[in-house]
Amino acid sequence: MFDNLTERLGQTLKRLRGQARLTEDNIKDTLREVRVALLEADVALPVVRDFVAKVRERAIGQEVLRSLTPGQVFIKIVHEELMAVMGEAAEGLKLDVRPPAVILMAGLQGSGKTTTVAKLARWLKERQKKSVLVTSADVYRPAAIQQLETLAQEVEVDFYPSEASQDPVVIAQGAFQQARTRLFDVLIIDTAGRLHVDDQMMAEIKRLHGAVEPAETLFVVDSMTGQDAANTARAFNDSLALTGVILTKVDGDARGGAALSIRQITGKPIKFLGVGEKTAALELFHPDRLASRILGMGDVLSLVEEVEEKLDKDKAEKFAKKLKKGKGFDLEDFRQQLQQMSKMGGVSNLLDKLPGVNLPAGAAEQVNDRDLARLEAIINSMTPKERQRPEIIKSSRKRRIAAGSGTQVQEVNRLLKQFTQMQKMMKQMSRKGGMAKLMRGMKGGMPPGMPF
Structure with missing residues (x-):
């Protein structure tokens, strides 16, 4: 998400960093480019106008002109105004009502509403x-x-089972009674979508809303x-008391x-934010973190949270001890790393949250998480x-492996080449100061061995 906008803003603000001081002229030029970048990102024109006006007002004032590092302060202003546009802080669900708290899900057909119900149920449960x-x-x-x-x-x-012959309000009321009787904390109701x-x-939806009095009415x-998404959300909000929005398919x-x-x-x-097809692919929306990602600063906090939640700590500790003892990195280890990467949302999700990782031109398009499988x-x-001993894999073994995995021999060769590069990288990491060297190297692009 935001790949195009991040690239455009990055180029614009990078030029500004080299300025010894900011003037009204170079601020004007920079804001013109920021405006174009936002419009190309399909941000609504009234939002763009308001955003640029606020940044200009703050940037041309004394706050920047008196600063010793005006370029950095300008970027800070852009960051803060991006946060203001999206909301100052994360707003979770307000479920502090007498149980069951009802969540009513609304949206157009094809928005991913039904899948999002399951994702939200899983998020609440876990x-x-x-x-x-x-x-x-x-x-x-x-x-x-x-x-x-x-x-x-x-x-x-x-x-709670339902049938096409039933009235939606009867279904909702029946589900509410069962949720109350069986002491459920939350009831989520999926509603009908339309093409428009x-x-x-x-x-x-108004009848449903009146029948169950939801604690949250979320538009998917x-x-x-x-910007059509924003206009559709406004149309819904004019007729229904929405409490929030869930954005789906942001990974695409x-x-x-x-x-x-x-x-x-x-x-x-x-x-x-819905960030993938799997039921675990739902993230709480953090405006401050997303603003950082837009400006290429990464999102380390979200990455740490994902590691805490999804990483198999026992396997990670065993792997770390193995590296520390100087034992070789083999294909079984490589397989476990691929599995862990998949749990973390794939390569593209990881790169999106790492600060200072600048992929070469066109590399982002090559990151295909299906390749992990x-x-x-x-x-x-x-x-x-x-x-354990990849060096014994010769021609006949490669043909057998390719046939067994439904792939081509060339793909087996490519994996073995990537594995060899990963071996070298792991050997470097096991040395003193190896991780620091690796991270420095990543600022010029991804290290070799990543599954592109």
Whole structure:
């Protein structure tokens, strides 16, 4: 997310860092480029105008002109104003009501609403330790009811059954009674979507809203629709008392216009980001962290939280001890690192949060997390002996491994080459000061061996 905007702003602000002092002229030139960058990111024009005006007002004032490092202060102003546009701080769910707290999910068809219900249920269960009941009031799409039932089983939360012949309000009331009787903390209700905003849909959601009086009414919207997402959210908010927004598919959105437009246009906070297809791919929205990522500063706090939550600490400790003792890095270790990388959201997610990692031109497009699964499949097709001693893997073994993993011999060769590069990198890390040298090297691009 924000790849294009980060690149454009990075180039603009980099030129500004070299200035000995800031003048009205170079501030004007810089802000013109910032304006173009935001418009290209599909940020709504009123938001762009307001943002640029506020930055100009602060930048041309004494705050910058008296500073010893005016370029850095200008970047700080841009960072703070980006935060102001998106919201000063993360706004979690307000569920401090008599249980069950009801969350009503609204949105257009195709926005990923049903999947997001499951993601939110999992997040509440794992992060907030809440007992969750989910139900579908989408009586127009029986497949949506079945989909939610399947997803509920996957994330291990309870599902209140419903049928296409029922009235949505009856479903919601029945689910609420069961949630209260069985002492669930939270009830999440999936509602019907439409291809566009229409009076019938809004009337139905209003009836549902009045029947269950939700603690949260969240609008789920596809971030890839850009400023249209913000306009659709405003249309919903005009008819329904929204409490927040969940942006989906942000992992496929290189522009980020929705995230920078929604708060100002609707007045409602973005509460979560959907960052992938898996049910664990839901993040609490932190405006300050996202502003840092937009300006290429990384997001170390989110990365640390992900490590704490998803990393297998026992395996990590064993691996660290093995490296410290000077024992060789083998293909079994490589496979475990691929598995851990996948748990962390893949290579692209990791790079997005690391500060100071500047990929070469075109490298971002080469980062394909599906390749992690292919690499793992190749290693799975090897014998334990081959994983321990890759040097014995010759032509006949390569053909067998390729056939067993459904890949080509060239891909096996490529994996072995990447593994050799990783071996060298791990050997460097095991030496004194090796990690510091590695991180310094990453500022010029990714080290060799990464699965691009």
